[in-house]
Amino acid sequence: xxxxxxxxxxxxxxxxxxxxxxxxxxxxxxxxxxxxxxxxxxxxxxxxxxxxxxxxxxxxxxxxxxxxxxxxxxxxxxxxxxxxxxxxxxxxxxxxxxxxxxxxxxxxxxxxxxxxxxxxxxxxxxxxxxxxxxxxxxxxxxxxxxxxxxxxxxxxxxxxxx
Amino acid sequence: xxxxxxxxxxxxxxxxxxxxxxxxxxxxxxxxxxxxxxxxxxxxxxxxxxxxxxxxxxxxxxxxxxxxxxxxxxxxxxxxxxxxxxxxxxxxxxxxxxxxxxxxxxxxxxxxxxxxxxxxxxxxxxxxxxxxxxxxxxxxxxxxxxxxxxxxxxxxxxxxxxxxxxxxxxxxxxxxxxxxxxxxxxxxxxxxxxxxxxxxxxxxxxxxxxxxxxxxxxxxxxxxxxxxxxxxxxxxxxxxxxxxxxxxxxxxxxxxxxxxxxxxxxxxxxxxxxxxxxxxxxxxxxxxxxxxxxxxxxxxxxxxxxxxxxxxxxxxxxxxxxxxxxxxxxxxxxxxxxxxxxxxxxxxxxxxxxxxxxxxxxxxxxxxxxxxxxxxxxxxxxxxxxxxxxxxxxxxxxxxxxxxxxxxxxxxxxxxxxxxxxx
Numbered sequence: 001x002x003x004x005x006x007x008x009x010x011x012x013x014x015x016x017x018x019x020x021x022x023x024x025x026x027x028x029x030x031x032x033x034x035x036x037x038x039x040x041x042x043x044x045x046x047x048x049x050x051x052x053x054x055x056x057x058x059x060x061x062x063x064x065x066x067x068x069x070x071x072x073x074x075x076x077x078x079x080x081x082x083x084x085x086x087x088x089x090x091x092x093x094x095x096x097x098x099x100x101x102x103x104x105x106x107x108x109x110x111x112x113x114x115x116x117x118x119x120x121x122x123x124x125x126x127x128x129x130x131x132x133x134x135x136x137x138x139x140x141x142x143x144x145x146x147x148x149x150x151x152x153x154x155x156x157x158x159x160x161x162x
Numbered sequence: 163x164x165x166x167x168x169x170x171x172x173x174x175x176x177x178x179x180x181x182x183x184x185x186x187x188x189x190x191x192x193x194x195x196x197x198x199x200x201x202x203x204x205x206x207x208x209x210x211x212x213x214x215x216x217x218x219x220x221x222x223x224x225x226x227x228x229x230x231x232x233x234x235x236x237x238x239x240x241x242x243x244x245x246x247x248x249x250x251x252x253x254x255x256x257x258x259x260x261x262x263x264x265x266x267x268x269x270x271x272x273x274x275x276x277x278x279x280x281x282x283x284x285x286x287x288x289x290x291x292x293x294x295x296x297x298x299x300x301x302x303x304x305x306x307x308x309x310x311x312x313x314x315x316x317x318x319x320x321x322x323x324x325x326x327x328x329x330x331x332x333x334x335x336x337x338x339x340x341x342x343x344x345x346x347x348x349x350x351x352x353x354x355x356x357x358x359x360x361x362x363x364x365x366x367x368x369x370x371x372x373x374x375x376x377x378x379x380x381x382x383x384x385x386x387x388x389x390x391x392x393x394x395x396x397x398x399x400x401x402x403x404x405x406x407x408x409x410x411x412x413x414x415x416x417x418x419x420x421x422x423x424x425x426x427x428x429x430x431x432x433x434x435x436x437x438x439x440x441x442x443x444x445x446x447x448x449x450x451x452x453x454x455x456x457x458x459x460x461x462x463x464x465x466x467x468x469x470x471x472x473x474x475x476x477x478x479x480x481x482x483x484x485x486x487x488x489x490x491x492x493x494x495x496x497x498x499x500x501x502x503x504x505x506x507x508x509x510x511x512x513x514x515x516x517x518x519x520x521x522x523x524x525x526x527x528x529x530x531x532x533x534x535x536x537x538x539x540x541x542x543x544x545x546x547x548x549x550x551x552x553x554x555x556x557x558x559x560x561x562x563x564x565x566x567x568x569x570x571x572x573x574x575x576x577x578x579x580x581x582x583x584x585x
Contacts, residue, residue: 043519045338045340045517046338052509053505053506053509054336054337054505054509055336055337055338055509056337056338056339056340056492056494056509056512056513056517057509057513057517058340058513058517058518058519059513059517059519060384060509060510060513061384062381062382062384062385064375064377064378064381064382064384064385065378065382065384065385065388067375067378067385068368068371068372068374068375068378068385068388068389068392068521069371069521071371071374071375072367072368072370072371072521073367075367075370075371077366077367077370078367078368078524078525078528079364079525079528079529079532080524080525080527080528081367150338150341151341152247152341153341153343153489154341154342154343154489154490154491154518155341155342155343155518156342156343156344156345156518156527157342157344157518157519157520157523157524157527157528158518158519158524159524
């Protein structure tokens with residue numbers, strides 16, 4: 001892996017901002033279309049979790065499973081998401097490394113969610129494996145490590161993905 | 163004031179902080195409460211931090227191999243002695259003034275003992291009763307009362323079934339634990355877990371999402387298991403009615419299974435399941451192995467605060483923190499000797515059904531919070547729990563069977579509640 005060129009870094013950053021905006025604007029079908037069919041979306045429960053296969057996770061989902069998740073949100077039938085949460089994904093500290101046919105992008109995440117009478121926020125570190133595709137990118141894997149993933153007091157429920 | 167009467171319960175049972183405080187004293191300081199599993203404390207010095215009713219405790223294996231549950235409070239200035247979730251130590255040592263304790267809680271020493279006219283003797287306070295059943299460790303803050311087996315009563319069968327499902331004869335905790343919080347009363351979780359009329363409504367969004375994606379049933383394992391779990395919740399109400407409920411003295415209850423198809427079905431014909439069944443036959447013999455696999459139940463509730471899912475190797479411990487605040491802690495178990503697919507099945511079950519991001523549990527928790535808010539209303543004090551009372555069928559052993567659509571379980575839980583809460 002080598003650090004990407006300034007131009008590449010800019011392209012990737014624009015892609016990540018677009019991904020964030022699709023989630024924030026609840027354009028879930030378009031968000032899902034950014035993923036390759038074999039992609040995985042993972043939000044570990046443990047800090048520096050090595051694998052989703054030997055430990056519980058907050059989210060560990062394939063694209064087909066994610067498809068049901070976002071379809072459910074789009075239907076607006078879920079008590080959890082009524083009224084729908086409003087969220088912003090803020091990304092910073094973006095770095096991009098280039099490897100064979102894939103890139104790895106990293107960013108710090110600030111996720112702010114407002115719903116009903118409460119605003120809450122989560123800080124995390126997001127990592128994407130990206131594949132260049134026809135002047136654009138496809139997500140091969142996305143991982144979000146929340147600083148407080150395993151907080152002792154537990155978590156209230158989550159609706160919109162990180 | 164009587165808060166439980168025939169077919170109804172007063173809203174104060176859910177929202178009144180004074181009632182909550184009394185519950186802590188009369189239920190959570192009297193009943194046996196699940197505290198951990200033998201596999202978490204195999205060797206002397208192994209400990210885990212837990213909450214046992216209203217108290218922070220440490221479950222520890224002592225030098226003699228016995229189990230002790232100690233209050234996590236230094237006998238000196240009161241600091242938490244253990245701050246890590248688990249570990250292995252030779253002795254317990256308070257980080258404040260370095261008072262040290264033997265693994266059974268006895269005081270070993272402190273700096274400057276000569277500064278005391280009379281040496282302190284108080285060690286870490288011990289929870290008076292600790293016992294284990296098939297590897298599942300329970301403790302009680304009450305020095306006296308029924309033994310663990312008597313307490314478990316009809317629901318010991320759930321722990322038996324989970325332990326019997328391990329071909330090597332042992333279960334092992336694995337995979338960490340999930341904690342999910344909701345701003346509602348602890349009893350709501352225990353009631354909802356065996357309320358079989360709500361899934362078609364509360365979980366409609368995930369049922370419809372799964373119906374809209376039939377291709378998920380033929381996709382990867384995660385999507386398959388998810389789709390099968392979501393679809394199962396969409397059973398018509400008349401089919402839910404056929405899912406049996408069986409309630410016992412003490413408020414314990416189990417519901418029958420309702421997963422019928424695919425990887426989550428109780429009996430399967432795929433190679434992994436055949437391998438598993440053979441391993442189980444190797445342990446138990448044909449007849450018993452068949453009987454173990456034939457037990458098809460979903461939630462098994464050991465009242466007041468344990469939910470056992472034997473088939474998926476999952477436990478949920480309900481931790482009441484306030485009248486309107488509860489944390490549910492989820493533990494996974496490996497069936498030792500089972501093919502590796504079983505671990506995946508358990509982790510995925512827990513991720514899908516019990517994580518804070520679950521497509522299922524999150525809707526339940528939202529509803530609990532709405533109940534909590536709604537019950538603040540003084541417009542109507544009594545909550546009706548009569549549904550299906552006409553279908554109750556008392557058994558000779560004192561237990562009661564009922565239709566899945568019945569509120570039998572809730573009535574039985576409040577009968578236990580009423581008994582515990584009596585002075």
